Amino acid sequence: MAIFIEAITTLLTLAGLAYLLLALWGTRDFAHYWRRKSVDAGFAPDVTILKPVKGVDQRMYAGLVSHCRQQYAGRFEIVFGVSSRNDPAVSEIERLQVEFPECAIRLVECRERLGTSGKVSNLVQMLREARYEYVVINDSDIRVSPHYLTRVMQCFSDAKVGMVTAPYIGRTAEGGRGLTVWSRLEALGISTDFLPGVLTARRLEGGIHFGLGSTLATSKSVLAKAGGLESLTEYLADDYEMGARISAAGYRVELSNEVVETTVPEYHFGGFKDHQLRWARSTRDSRKLGYLGLGITYAVPWAVMTCVASGLALWSFSLLSVVLLARVAVALSVGVGVLGDEQVLRDLWLLPLRDFFGLGFWMWSFAGDTVVWRGELFALRDGRIRPVHPVGSQ
Structure with a gap:
């Protein structure tokens, strides 16, 4: 034995x-692909950034500001979506509108609940308000460089590209109580475990065939051909599903070389465990x-x-x-x-x-x-989620 x-x-x-x-x-x-790849530097279509928000965290506002400071040749707008005007995030968005009056910023109250995933439900309603054909979806805590839109949207100069997604790092607190060992393990896993797996899959499968929630850039017409957002309202890994369906519709999913940041919370073991199991089971x-x-x-x-x-x-x-x-x-x-x-x-x-x-x-x-x-317990079956009962918030 x-x-x-x-x-x-x-x-x-x-x-x-x-x-x-x-x-x-x-x-x-x-790395070699992006060294030799040529893109049309002048391609800058008008684009709507869709950002569903719920609540406020310590570093969210800095991420929102980074989207307003884009050095982009085309026109862009930012559409925020909340389930209720009473959400604490509303005051932060109003503050943003005052600080950046030159930036087209709108707030949409998403009153309908179209499925189990409140985030996707809100996105469906926000998409209806988007002025432009191209849309970029990312989470409220994502922080980007001033060249984010330029580098992401240039990829669409190739008509075969139906979605652009982006690698990301998890930014922990600089020090103090927020820099827990669990937060450090989470961030380390993103950079040294998760992305190596993505790059390996990309090489073995001849490209990637899924999306990463850090950036989901596409167009309304491509999204419609892939089944639309309405078909994703019951899915936990909506980013993965959206990319997979766009790939199945015959388009290429491009992994950009533009790296963005997401915020890693002040995790204790319970929150770390819940997030790791959620990622593991959704991937499974x-x-x-x-x-x-x-x-x-x-x-x-x-x-x-x-x-x-x-x-x-x-x-x-x-x-x-x-x-x-x-x-x-x-x-x-x-x-x-x-x-x-x-x-x-x-x-x-x-x-x-x-x-x-x-x-x-x-x-x-x-x-x-x-x-x-988000503080609720869900049963997961074939990627779809069904609420069980509320649990303590992370």
Whole structure:
């Protein structure tokens, strides 16, 4: 039995090492693609930014301001959507309108509830108010550079592109109580775990066929051909579904080289656990076959288990050393090289802990079908969510 366990963990470690090498290949391919790619710098169609908002967090306003400071050749407007005029975010939007009178900013009250997902329900109603053919959807806490719209919209100069999405980093607090170990693990996972998986999938599948919620840029006509937003009101991973449907409609989904920021909350373990399980189970339902293979990507935990199973044999420590070297190489090439996330250097020592938690949540994700989202418990079936009962807020 001991020999059998040792053989299994060794095979899983080698498979994980192979994945890390594929991730480095995918990263190199992505960087090379954008070095040689030419875009029409003068292509700047008019665009509507759709931002559904609910409540206020500490860094939301800075993200909103970054959208108003776009250096964009075309016209753009920002349409905010709230479920109620009593939402605390309304005062922040009114403040934004006063601070940036030259920017076209509108607020839409979305009174209808069209499905389980309040966010998508609001987006359906906001889309009706959009003046322009092209739309960019992103979350309220997303922070962007002044060239964000220029770089995203230039991709549409290729008529085959139906959606543009963007990589992102998770920005933690600079210090103090907000910089918890759980927040650091969350941000580290985005830059060194999640995006390497995206770049690997992009290389192996000949492109990406899904969207990332950090940016979902498309046009009304393409969205209509893909089934519209109305068909997504019951889905948890609406960003993934939107990209998958646009890809299935015959359009290309482009991963931009424009990196944006999202805010990582002041997580304690409960909030970290809820978010990780929600991500894991939504991915499990969206990419069933790919998700089964995700378990082998955690090479460091498998290598440590191989050391234990082999009775601390010298060869197993050699294998662990190679795996650690490959894991650090992926973290630095993607997290620092592609994303420019300096937090990776700060938290590099947490990589093994991050990978053990990642493997644990992957296993845990198969033990149930419930997710916590915005303080509510939902049952998840084939990507669709159904409310169960309210739980304590994250």
